[in-house]
Amino acid sequence: MPPQLNPFMENTNYYIFGASGHGKVVADCLHSTQQVIAGIIDDAPKPSHWKGIPILLSTDISSIKKPFFTLLAIGNNTTRKAIADRYSDFMYGQAIHQSAQVVDSVSIGEGTVVFAQAVINADAVIGKHVIINTSAIVEHDCVLEDYVHVSPNAVLAGNVTVGEGTHIGASAVVIPGVTIGKWCTIGAGTVVIRDVPDGVTVVGNPGKIL
Numbered sequence: 001m002p003p004q005l006n007p008f009m010e011n012t013n014y015y016i017f018g019a020s021g022h023g024k025v026v027a028d029c030l031h032s033t034q035q036v037i038a039g040i041i042d043d044a045p046k047p048s049h050w051k052g053i054p055i056l057l058s059t060d061i062s063s064i065k066k067p068f069f070t071l072l073a074i075g076n077n078t079t080r081k082a083i084a085d086r087y088s089d090f091m092y093g094q095a096i097h098q099s100a101q102v103v104d105s106v107s108i109g110e111g112t113v114v115f116a117q118a119v120i121n122a123d124a125v126i127g128k129h130v131i132i133n134t135s136a137i138v139e140h141d142c143v144l145e146d147y148v149h150v151s152p153n154a155v156l157a158g159n160v161t162v163g164e165g166t167h168i169g170a171s172a173v174v175i176p177g178v179t180i181g182k183w184c185t186i187g188a189g190t191v192v193i194r195d196v197p198d199g200v201t202v203v204g205n206p207g208k209i210l
Helices: 021-032 058-063 077-086
Strands: 013-017 037-042 053-057 068-072 201-203
Touching: 013 021, 021 037, 037 058, 053 058, 068 077
Parallel strands: 013 037, 013 068, 037 053
Antiparallel strands: none
């Protein structure tokens, strides 16, 4: 596993932004490597605690003792980017589940989360605030730009490039060497066999632009 962004700084705690189901999975990633979650931040929290972890209103952020690392537990790519832009002064860490397989030559940006049983192979480059979801496979020399979400069981074969903000659906497959543009949606189970331009939705086998 590659080194993380030093989550063991003295007096540093982890906060998760997002109290939904996605936040629970991010918390599991942190717990798997014995990280300390000091709190969960949300714009409109309903309970005040989750498993003993306090849930705070986003308007109360100024009261949090610094320094701290944050992870954005927001599955929607557009919303995640908007929150990252809103809180651009935060220190963002990483969460890589203990059961994930990430080789040493992989580069991973701040704010990125790699869930259980995911695999990222040699010389892949993963941007900021990316989600590599449960059991997804990112093969050698892939490039994933910022705010990409690779859903559970999706497979990106070698030398695939995925543009900023694109969502790869569950169990989708992308063959080697394909480039997918920015802010696209690749439907669940889609097989992508050719390059995809920016801003489109692709579904089917073989994948076709809607």
